[in-house]
Amino acid sequence: MDLTHRPRRLRRDRVRGLVSETSLEPTDLIAPVFVDATTDERVPIESMPGHERVPIDESVARVEEVLETGVEAVMLFGIPESKDPEGTRAWAEDGVIQEALRRITSETDAYVITDVCLCEYTDHGHCGPLEEELRSEGGVAEDGPGCEPTLTVDNDATLEALEKIVTSHARAGADMVAPSGMMDGMVETIREALDGAGFEHVPIMSYAAKYESAFYGPFRDAADGAPSFGNRRHYQMDPANSREAMREVRLDAEQGADVMMVKPALPYLDIISAVRREFDHPVAAYNVSGEYAMLHAAAEKGWLDLEEVALESLLSIKRAGADLILTYFAEDVAQRLPAGQ
Ligand SMILES: [Zn+2]
Numbered sequence: 001m002d003l004t005h006r007p008r009r010l011r012r013d014r015v016r017g018l019v020s021e022t023s024l025e026p027t028d029l030i031a032p033v034f035v036d037a038t039t040d041e042r043v044p045i046e047s048m049p050g051h052e053r054v055p056i057d058e059s060v061a062r063v064e065e066v067l068e069t070g071v072e073a074v075m076l077f078g079i080p081e082s083k084d085p086e087g088t089r090a091w092a093e094d095g096v097i098q099e100a101l102r103r104i105t106s107e108t109d110a111y112v113i114t115d116v117c118l119c120e121y122t123d124h125g126h127c128g129p130l131e132e133e134l135r136s137e138g139g140v141a142e143d144g145p146g147c148e149p150t151l152t153v154d155n156d157a158t159l160e161a162l163e164k165i166v167t168s169h170a171r172a173g174a175d176m177v178a179p180s181g182m183m184d185g186m187v188e189t190i191r192e193a194l195d196g197a198g199f200e201h202v203p204i205m206s207y208a209a210k211y212e213s214a215f216y217g218p219f220r221d222a223a224d225g226a227p228s229f230g231n232r233r234h235y236q237m238d239p240a241n242s243r244e245a246m247r248e249v250r251l252d253a254e255q256g257a258d259v260m261m262v263k264p265a266l267p268y269l270d271i272i273s274a275v276r277r278e279f280d281h282p283v284a285a286y287n288v289s290g291e292y293a294m295l296h297a298a299a300e301k302g303w304l305d306l307e308e309v310a311l312e313s314l315l316s317i318k319r320a321g322a323d324l325i326l327t328y329f330a331e332d333v334a335q336r337l338p339a340g341q
Helices: 007-011 013-019 056-068 096-107 155-172 186-196 214-223 243-254 266-278 289-300 306-320 330-336
Strands: 029-036 052-054 073-079 111-116 130-133 150-153 176-179 205-210 259-263 283-287 324-327
Touching: 007 013, 029 056, 029 096, 029 330, 052 056, 056 096, 056 330, 073 096, 073 214, 096 111, 096 155, 111 155, 155 176, 155 186, 176 186, 205 243, 205 266, 214 289, 243 259, 243 266, 259 266, 266 283, 266 306, 283 306, 289 306, 306 324, 306 330, 324 330
Parallel strands: 029 052, 029 073, 029 324, 073 111, 111 176, 176 205, 205 259, 259 283, 283 324
Antiparallel strands: 130 150
């Protein structure tokens, strides 16, 4: 038997670190933070244990908690005090994100990224204002006959809203903006709006390949953003497609996106890996609420070791090719990683 090759030689304790191919550091992680203008106190999010919606008054304290763990970046999501069909509170100067941003950026050193979308701000919960579409097969109405008008998100009207949102976020201090609505042309529109307003230095992290995924379920509890009818499959991507993801990422690269995000992460590691191979941009992955909730649920039953599976999940996302990871595990995992590397 030829046993010249014994890979086990490099698995002994003191050599493992030397040959380790992937490492995870707190500075790779971004912690999502939910700011809620409808509450005066912190509200636990039942389907995402350990996470809360915090009032604007608590937003600085919440971000400081994140920073204490070694994580340096947060992604802000807002729940406005009121909603309407157009989502106008998304770009209000005294909107929930704008108020929280001014406080967080003046009082902390956090790198603050804002989610840029309308679904938390529209009363129908879709990612932009609606329009009627004739003979649509992919519209919002679940099962209308082919010739009935159905509703869909008005792409180009949404772009106009995104211009207003990103400039208001940048004025309030956003370090980076992250459009998540999967509208065609959103990156180009946002780049032009930022540059025109003097914010050439603000990068765009595009949710470039965002799938219409059932793994977002718990987030909808958190951000109160479930569509009141229909689904988002006419603007988010079909989970069956990977070549289309490359096309989406390429379009965003041409339009000037700085960071390319794939969402969700664990069920789409092949997409993360492909984006990593084909593009030079930093790749972000969103380890979404369902990925977090299912590990918590299994751990609650005693079926999994939560700390170990959380770490292994994030390591696998990094190994697949992500440079940065948005994750609800950010604080818990960062606290267990060796600091100051
Ligand atoms: Zn949205």
